[in-house]
Amino acid sequence: MRVLVVSDIHSNIEALHAVLGHAQRQGGFDAVWCTGDIVGYGADPGAVIDALRLLGATCVCGNHDLAACGRIGVNDFNPAAADAAIWTRGALSEAERDHLESLPLIARAEDVTLVHGSLREPEWEYLLDHEGARAQFERQQTPWSIVGHSHLQFICIEHPEGPPRFHMTSDGEEIMLDDTRVILNAGSVGQPRDGDPRAGYMLLDTGMRIVSWHRVRYDVARTAAKIRAAGLPHILAARLFEGQ
Ligand code: ZN
8 A cells, every 4th residue: 555644734735735746746645644733833724634634544633733622732832833723723613623633642554653753752752862762662563653743754763782773864765664663754744844845745655665755845935925914923934934
């Protein structure tokens, strides 16, 4: 099965549409998996939720999704993120809020575990170091797991004698998987933070056991204009041009 893996879309419908089109041109996909933060920051939360529902995506809940449907407060968010979470709550229809509320923190699709932060701390952990990776592998019941939250594209490979090995991946990079356990991150569709403003995503062929990472340009100026017009903090528009 060919799976389009998306994460941290953050209410950015232009970026999501660009990713869907690009993934189609790479040979298409049979399923969509999303590792959370569907909403928050951007101006089109409802459109992104509706698009994922139409695609029949398997989604887990991220910290921004939890805040948008009121399952957590905004005290742990920075001021711009908190403003955006409160704005998003008001922008969602009841059906969209109910949908976010229904999403699990951890999901299993095929033989892959999906979680936003980590299995140790699904809402908040940035899984980016050896200690975090070890804790993930201790809890991971499947050969492969996919996380989001850091907005960075990587593979982390378990190593029997040494620490887990992180490798930050680049556009078009393809890796063959085997029975070695790995943690994957698709990066961020809607708000990349590695200095490259292009939308990020991952394709996973579960039968061929091939994973690849991709970047795609989208109309950042249009997305940024919508963020400013919605009255959201202007920093949330400016950072999209920088990929920060
Ligand atoms: Zn996020």
